[in-house]
Amino acid sequence: MAVQQRATVEDVARLAGVSSKTVSRVFGNRDLVAPATVERVLDAAKRLRFRPNSLARTLRRGGGTDTIGFVMGELGNPFYYGIASGIEQEASRNGNALVVATTGDTPDGEERVVDALLAQRVGALLLVPVAADQSYLEGERHLGTPVIAIDRPARNLVADAIVLANRSGVFDATSRLLARGHRRVGYVCNPAAVKAQAERVQGYREAMAAYGIGGTSRWERLVDDPRAAPERIVADLLSSADPPTALITGNNRMTIGALRAMRGLGEDAPALIGFDDFDTADVLGVSVISHDPVELGRRAARLAIERIGDPLGFTQRIELPTRFIGRGSGERPPPKA
Amino acid sequence: MAVQQRATVEDVARLAGVSSKTVSRVFGNRDLVAPATVERVLDAAKRLRFRPNSLARTLRRGGGTDTIGFVMGELGNPFYYGIASGIEQEASRNGNALVVATTGDTPDGEERVVDALLAQRVGALLLVPVAADQSYLEGERHLGTPVIAIDRPARNLVADAIVLANRSGVFDATSRLLARGHRRVGYVCNPAAVKAQAERVQGYREAMAAYGIGGTSRWERLVDDPRAAPERIVADLLSSADPPTALITGNNRMTIGALRAMRGLGEDAPALIGFDDFDTADVLGVSVISHDPVELGRRAARLAIERIGDPLGFTQRIELPTRFIGRGSGERPPPKA
DNA sequence: CAAGTTCATGTCAACGCTGTCTTGTTATCG
DNA sequence: CGATAACAAGACAGCGTTGACATGAACTTG
Numbered sequence: 001m002a003v004q005q006r007a008t009v010e011d012v013a014r015l016a017g018v019s020s021k022t023v024s025r026v027f028g029n030r031d032l033v034a035p036a037t038v039e040r041v042l043d044a045a046k047r048l049r050f051r052p053n054s055l056a057r058t059l060r061r062g063g064g065t066d067t068i069g070f071v072m073g074e075l076g077n078p079f080y081y082g083i084a085s086g087i088e089q090e091a092s093r094n095g096n097a098l099v100v101a102t103t104g105d106t107p108d109g110e111e112r113v114v115d116a117l118l119a120q121r122v123g124a125l126l127l128v129p130v131a132a133d134q135s136y137l138e139g140e141r142h143l144g145t146p147v148i149a150i151d152r153p154a155r156n157l158v159a160d161a162i163v164l165a166n167r168s169g170v171f172d173a174t175s176r177l178l179a180r181g182h183r184r185v186g187y188v189c190n191p192a193a194v195k196a197q198a199e200r201v202q203g204y205r206e207a208m209a210a211y212g213i214g215g216t217s218r219w220e221r222l223v224d225d226p227r228a229a230p231e232r233i234v235a236d237l238l239s240s241a242d243p244p245t246a247l248i249t250g251n252n253r254m255t256i257g258a259l260r261a262m263r264g265l266g267e268d269a270p271a272l273i274g275f276d277d278f279d280t281a282d283v284l285g286v287s288v289i290s291h292d293p294v295e296l297g298r299r300a301a302r303l304a305i306e307r308i309g310d311p312l313g314f315t316q317r318i319e320l321p322t323r324f325i326g327r328g329s330g331e332r333p334p335p336k337a
Numbered sequence: 338m339a340v341q342q343r344a345t346v347e348d349v350a351r352l353a354g355v356s357s358k359t360v361s362r363v364f365g366n367r368d369l370v371a372p373a374t375v376e377r378v379l380d381a382a383k384r385l386r387f388r389p390n391s392l393a394r395t396l397r398r399g400g401g402t403d404t405i406g407f408v409m410g411e412l413g414n415p416f417y418y419g420i421a422s423g424i425e426q427e428a429s430r431n432g433n434a435l436v437v438a439t440t441g442d443t444p445d446g447e448e449r450v451v452d453a454l455l456a457q458r459v460g461a462l463l464l465v466p467v468a469a470d471q472s473y474l475e476g477e478r479h480l481g482t483p484v485i486a487i488d489r490p491a492r493n494l495v496a497d498a499i500v501l502a503n504r505s506g507v508f509d510a511t512s513r514l515l516a517r518g519h520r521r522v523g524y525v526c527n528p529a530a531v532k533a534q535a536e537r538v539q540g541y542r543e544a545m546a547a548y549g550i551g552g553t554s555r556w557e558r559l560v561d562d563p564r565a566a567p568e569r570i571v572a573d574l575l576s577s578a579d580p581p582t583a584l585i586t587g588n589n590r591m592t593i594g595a596l597r598a599m600r601g602l603g604e605d606a607p608a609l610i611g612f613d614d615f616d617t618a619d620v621l622g623v624s625v626i627s628h629d630p631v632e633l634g635r636r637a638a639r640l641a642i643e644r645i646g647d648p649l650g651f652t653q654r655i656e657l658p659t660r661f662i663g664r665g666s667g668e669r670p671p672p673k674a
Numbered sequence: 675c676a677a678g679t680t681c682a683t684g685t686c687a688a689c690g691c692t693g694t695c696t697t698g699t700t701a702t703c704g
Numbered sequence: 705c706g707a708t709a710a711c712a713a714g715a716c717a718g719c720g721t722t723g724a725c726a727t728g729a730a731c732t733t734g
Contacts, residue, residue, distance in 0.1 A: 004476075004479050004480055005480075006480050006481070008689090008690055008691085009690065009691065009692090010690080010691095018713075018714085019713065019714045019715080020690090020691080020692090020714090021691095021692075021693095021713075021714060021715080021716095022712085022713060022714075023691095024690095024691065024692055025692090025712095025713085027691095028692075032711085032712075032713090033712075033713080034711090034712060034713090037712080037713085049476050049480065051452070051455050051456055052456055052690090052691080053396070053456065053458060053689090053690055053691070054453075054456040054457050054458075054691095055392045055395055055396050055402070055457065055458055055689095055690080055691090056396050056689075056690035056691040056692090056719090057690080057691055057692075058392055058691095058719095059390070059392050059393050059396055059689095059690085059691075059719050059720065059721090060690080060691045060692050060693080060718080060719050061691085061692070061693090061719080062719065065392070067436070067457075075418065075421060075422035075425050075426075076418075076419070076422045076631070078415070078616075081412060081413075081418045082413075084412055084418075084437070085411070085412035085413045088412050088437065088438075088439055092438065092439060092441075092450070097436055097438060097453060097454070097457065098436065098437050098438065099404070099434055099435065099436050099437075100421075100425065100435050100436075100437050101425075101429065101434060101435065102425055102429060104429075113429070115388070116391075116434060117434070118388050119388055119389055119390065119391040120391050120392065120404075120434065121390060121391075121392055139341075139386050142341050143341055143342075143343050143386070144343070256616060256617060256620070259617065259620045260619070260620060263620065278616065278617070279415075279593060279615065279616065279617070280593060280596065280615070280616070280617045280621060282597070283593070283596045283597060283600065283621065284617060284620065284621065294413070345719095345720055345721085346720065346721065346722095347720080355683075355684090356683065356684050356685080357684095357720090357721080357722090358683075358684060358685080358721095358722075358723095359682085359683060359684080361720095361721065361722055362682095362683085362722090365721095365722075369681085369682075369683090370682070370683080371681085371682060371683090374682080374683085389720090389721080390719090390720050390721070391721095392719095392720080392721090393689090393719075393720035393721040393722090394720080394721055394722075395689090395721090396688095396689050396690065396691090396719095396720085396721075397688075397689050397720080397721045397722050397723080398689080398721085398722070398723085399689065
């Protein structure tokens, strides 16, 4: 039982008694071949377990593959997976394969995996930028590989971008808490160094300022350490000298961390609104600033597919809306002082 | 601003004043080239934005790519993406790319995406089998593409398999409920047609039988309809003539559906143990039969990488353990009758 | 110092496929 | 019935890369 050789068009051609070009036609423009010949070829192909080699086909045809590359920080986060899922849906609808690669949230990792994907000649590159600078991708668009940034714009690179309405979503949520009478409203996030978070913090501060509340930094915890436990960060804030009566968490991780930190606090628990919806938020009664990561992925993929046909169109920046979903935790009033 | 042409080894060679083979060597066995030449070549490559075409390389070298293909039902389920995450970790550690494809949980989808992956010459194929028959993959192993089944064994195909200890996990959980005094214990799952579920049901029935309880079908809901809402299925069982006092749910979806169905039942809610752990299970106090989908993926990927080197070794069947995690919901005693 | 060894680089063909062009065969029509 | 179109199939080259083999220069070594 040795390893066998894979059959090629030549092998099939020989067995079917035709030329390799005819075999090629059968797997390409089948209607250019006489029906009887098609049958003979297919029969021979099946007998030899022939599978066309799409690498060779792509190489010959020139241009890129019909594969879409998606680069993200890490798997294991529902937000990223939602995006991946949306990309996959749209890609498979259109017959494109999806290659996923993770950067481990490091700039080096990003450049490494992006290089690998480009070496594989992906037809389009979707990425959640991590590095401080994507200028190494400059030129790819002109070489026929569209680049699309997701969740955060690319830096030093002209590229399409699909992002969320971060600022207005958090502004709105913060305003709701303020309207209920809260004044000491906190904002917690990690990582904090990405644009998306900067926008959310901005929305928070603007809402606070609109109510004449300054010096918000005492209620902010903008951490940037992937190893820091969300639960600790929140617990730390809640046990500070001047703890907030309401809290906004910057992503699903943080929200779940907050829930852990708040377990057993009963009536003393602060009001809570989380950015990102999650599976059991309804069961837990957690109010959220919701958005649709799957749609984010779908839109990005659709844009990518469009760009594969026309790499040089004007780049777009698409902003998807957020939606507040009240489930109780964000409607809790401040304790009567 | 027209689309430019991608540079090839020839272009770089011309600019650097060497032969194309030397350029090839610089990007392959760099130490066979004089340092000064390496520098000249790298400089020329950078100027031309040269990126080696790994399609051509793979074609020339023969054999498969270093890409691992993963075929699963859908990307929106934490169980699946846990597996994907594990595969990705192990693959990227080893320098393999990961292509993900979803079948939409249909047999046709499975064969279609598998064909596409094989046409792309993936180095190994990992799949969560959906179709009733994987014999169409027969021979791939001998053609150098190892196939590894995850979560469920492949049917009519000799292939490695990595599965969970489904039977014993559910047997153990059911026994715990029985030991606490429950007698009317229910089991709910959807989809029910896969081997993994059959094993879980078997574990449930065996535990019941060990306590001398027969006629369990009145407490079973083995649904096989992807569109059926989990919440409804559970609600239906709970409102039946002879409702169970304790419930085992066959996967995370079902568990969350049960939580929804049980909202507001207070003291009347049945005891609950879910198969699969999930993000907020600790916060919700849900007892689970836990296992590690990430590890499942890692093991599968490791096996795949091993098999790429040696496609014809004896196939293995690896069974990963489950672990009961008590968090309260599964420790609730039956109501005093 | 001739013969052998090492090292840096080059020449050429081929991986599997398909676009372009050519050839041969059969149907169509004034 | 000879000219012409329509169709089926083949010959050949080349996509970008690298393995096998060849070449020539510098360096050992007895």
